[in-house]
Amino acid sequence: MTKYLISFPSEAMVLTEDEFPAVVAESHAVIEEAKAAGVYVFGGGIDENVDPVLVSADGSVSAGTYPHSELKGGFTVLELPSRADAVEWARKIAAACRCSQELREFMYDPAS
Numbered sequence: 001m002t003k004y005l006i007s008f009p010s011e012a013m014v015l016t017e018d019e020f021p022a023v024v025a026e027s028h029a030v031i032e033e034a035k036a037a038g039v040y041v042f043g044g045g046i047d048e049n050v051d052p053v054l055v056s057a058d059g060s061v062s063a064g065t066y067p068h069s070e071l072k073g074g075f076t077v078l079e080l081p082s083r084a085d086a087v088e089w090a091r092k093i094a095a096a097c098r099c100s101q102e103l104r105e106f107m108y109d110p111a112s
Contacts, residue, residue: 003041003106004086007075010048012099019098026096034078034089043076077106 015023034040052065065071076093080086083105090101 001079001081002083002086002108003077003079003112004083004089005075005077005104005106006086006090006093006101007104008073008097008099008101009070010046010073012073013097015098023096023098027093030089030092030096031076033092034076039078039080039085039089041077041079043074045074046072048072 013023031040031043051063052071053061054064054066055061074097076089078086078089080089086103086105090103094101
């Protein structure tokens with residue numbers, strides 16, 4: 001089985017205050033469905049109120065990230081038998097969140 005990252009940047013989710021409770025409920029329902037199906041690995045949203053830091057190979061820490069690197073929004077990692085299955089789960093998440101989702105495949109690592 002392969003692990004897939006399904007994600008969106010925070011600015012992609014454009015909702016009114018009235019829409020937000022339904023989106024939360026629907027997106028949580030999709031996650032519960034993934035858990036029940038045994039394909040859920042991990043998910044969450046990046047806390048954009050906490051500034052990122054860059055930890056160098058020598059252990060030093062500095063404010064910021066790699067140049068042109070930006071990670072924000074929400075993501076889900078699912079372990080699935082095929083890319084077609086990953087597309088179907090991304091469709092469910094996109095419908096629940098009311099925004100397009102990026103789908104990426106993790107390379108195989110026998111140690112993970």
